[in-house]
Amino acid sequence: MKILEVYPKDKTADTLCIFKRTKSKYWYVRFYVSKSFNKSGLFHQSTKCTEKRKAWQRAKEIHRHFDISKYEMPTTVVRDNFNSIVYKIYDKEIEDYKQSYPDRNYKNCKWWEKKNRWKAKVASFFEDVNYRNKQLVTIAGNDCLLMLKSKHKLEEKTIAKYKTDMTSLFKSAVDLDYITFVPNFKMPEFDEYEEKPKEWFRYHEINKVIEHLKELTVTTRDLFYDEMSDYINFLRSSPFRPGKETSNIRFKHMTINDTEIDRVIVNIMLPKTKVSKKKKKVHWNSCHPDFTIDVLPRMIKRYPDMLADDYLFFPDIKNRDALDQRIRKTFKRILIKLGLYLYNGVPRTLYNIRHSVFITLSNAGASLDDLARAGNTSIEMLVGSYMKSQEKDGLALNKRIFKNIKDRKIQQK
Numbered sequence: 001m002k003i004l005e006v007y008p009k010d011k012t013a014d015t016l017c018i019f020k021r022t023k024s025k026y027w028y029v030r031f032y033v034s035k036s037f038n039k040s041g042l043f044h045q046s047t048k049c050t051e052k053r054k055a056w057q058r059a060k061e062i063h064r065h066f067d068i069s070k071y072e073m074p075t076t077v078v079r080d081n082f083n084s085i086v087y088k089i090y091d092k093e094i095e096d097y098k099q100s101y102p103d104r105n106y107k108n109c110k111w112w113e114k115k116n117r118w119k120a121k122v123a124s125f126f127e128d129v130n131y132r133n134k135q136l137v138t139i140a141g142n143d144c145l146l147m148l149k150s151k152h153k154l155e156e157k158t159i160a161k162y163k164t165d166m167t168s169l170f171k172s173a174v175d176l177d178y179i180t181f182v183p184n185f186k187m188p189e190f191d192e193y194e195e196k197p198k199e200w201f202r203y204h205e206i207n208k209v210i211e212h213l214k215e216l217t218v219t220t221r222d223l224f225y226d227e228m229s230d231y232i233n234f235l236r237s238s239p240f241r242p243g244k245e246t247s248n249i250r251f252k253h254m255t256i257n258d259t260e261i262d263r264v265i266v267n268i269m270l271p272k273t274k275v276s277k278k279k280k281k282v283h284w285n286s287c288h289p290d291f292t293i294d295v296l297p298r299m300i301k302r303y304p305d306m307l308a309d310d311y312l313f314f315p316d317i318k319n320r321d322a323l324d325q326r327i328r329k330t331f332k333r334i335l336i337k338l339g340l341y342l343y344n345g346v347p348r349t350l351y352n353i354r355h356s357v358f359i360t361l362s363n364a365g366a367s368l369d370d371l372a373r374a375g376n377t378s379i380e381m382l383v384g385s386y387m388k389s390q391e392k393d394g395l396a397l398n399k400r401i402f403k404n405i406k407d408r409k410i411q412q413k
Contacts, residue, residue: 018059
């Protein structure tokens with residue numbers, strides 16, 4: 001049952017308070033006793049009162065007559081800090097993942113990653129803090145978020161994810177009766193100029209990556225690299241998101257239209273994606289002719305007996321989460337080896353290929369509306385994130401806006 005109201009509002013679990021729950025008309029009393037009293041150390045009991053004033057009087061009577069001294073712990077015993085609660089919550093989620101997916105590597109699940117991320121960058125801030133003191137944990141959390149910005153140089157969106165995770169953990173701690181409050185953490189201030197633009201790949205850079213994958217196929221005799229080159233070619237031919245959106249494409253999602261005189265059109269349709277799931281629309285997109293002519297025939301030849309439900313990429317690999325992780329790690333390793341990982345001091349990932357597609361199509365004359373529909377995103381997201389790095393390139397922007405200036409000059413002569 002969830003807590004609807006707490007009185008007094010600013011009280012922590014270490015002090016006396018009353019609260020109301022869903023599905024109950026009565027007020028409950030709560031106060032901290034000791035870890036030797038029960039798992040949470042908290043006493044709570046119904047006051048059998050429906051009016052707040054009478055419930056508060058009854059709560060004070062219960063607290064006054066409760067013999068806390070029976071449960072006092074030796075001063076040498078150190079209370080658990082909030083980190084121990086965090087690890088219990090994450091360990092439970094990891095165990096549930098193991099039960100649900102016994103054939104998968106649990107170290108690839110998000111709960112394992114979240115736990116390690118907490119250990120690496122957050123845990124030290126809550127190490128010596130009384131987690132039942134709202135003011136102290138709020139200060140600790142805010143200090144952590146500020147450090148993520150100043151020391152670790154994380155972007156605003158990344159720090160916001162840390163803040164969301166911290167808030168979620170405190171909500172879970174409330175549900176488990178460890179505490180009675182959720183801190184209101186504050187994001188550090190970011191000036192507009194501090195936001196790092198999303199970098200993109202130039203055409204020749206992606207070619208270098210693909211050539212290196214082909215070399216690895218020969219030297220290692222591992223066909224994974226050969227298939228990964230097709231995967232990269234697909235990403236640069238169409239603005240699909242790398243990861244689940246691409247790796248979950250099946251043959252039944254692909255349609256081939258060869259009725260046009262000058263080209264063969266390949267459409268990819270996905271019934272459930274990031275945006276279309278909310279709008280109940282089908283996300284469809286067309287692939288670049290280069291992919292259709294040069295890459296797709298090779299893929300079909302590699303797996304001639306594919307069924308409709310088989311995956312388009314790496315059909316023999318059933319664990320798609322592990323596949324996505326291997327592709328990301330391989331791509332990063334190749335970028336570092338080729339000296340392509342950083343551009344203007346900003347790291348680039350597989351996702352930056354999607355940025356490259358938008359910029360390439362924009363330079364070719366595609367409208368923002370068409371790009372938004374093709375990429376299954378919004379115009380606001382295009383302008384604010386994907387296209388932001390292009391705006392640094394004054395030449396590209398000038399050519400898009402003033403592309404007919406040269407023709408006018410010729411006519412004037």
